Amino acid sequence: IPGRSKSTDELLISILNQLETDKVQVQPNPDEDKVLCEDFALQIFARAEKTYRAGKATMQTSKAFYASSIFLEILRQFGELEEDLA
Numbered sequence: 001i002p003g004r005s006k007s008t009d010e011l012l013i014s015i016l017n018q019l020e021t022d023k024v025q026v027q028p029n030p031d032e033d034k035v036l037c038e039d040f041a042l043q044i045f046a047r048a049e050k051t052y053r054a055g056k057a058t059m060q061t062s063k064a065f066y067a068s069s070i071f072l073e074i075l076r077q078f079g080e081l082e083e084d085l086a
Contacts, residue, residue: 034078038085041071 048064051057075081 030078034075037071037074037078041068041075044068044071 044064045068048061048068051061072081072085075085
């Protein structure tokens with residue numbers, strides 16, 4: 001990103017290095033992780049939709065819809081999305 005400071009780059013590199021170190025200890029399970037991510041995305045979406053349908057939508061509701069879309073997009077890291085999520 002143009003104009004990003006050197007300290008920001010150093011922080012990002014430090015965080016990425018720590019994540020790589022932690023990954024060994026966490027022992028990711030792609031199948032389980034996909035299910036957890038999908039469930040989380042759908043829970044966020046369901047809460048936002050319930051609020052929207054009740055006619056009580058706020059900026060927070062739109063942020064929740066947006067957050068759920070981000071987690072659904074993350075699911076693409078595990079392969080193609082199921083048809084009902086695409």
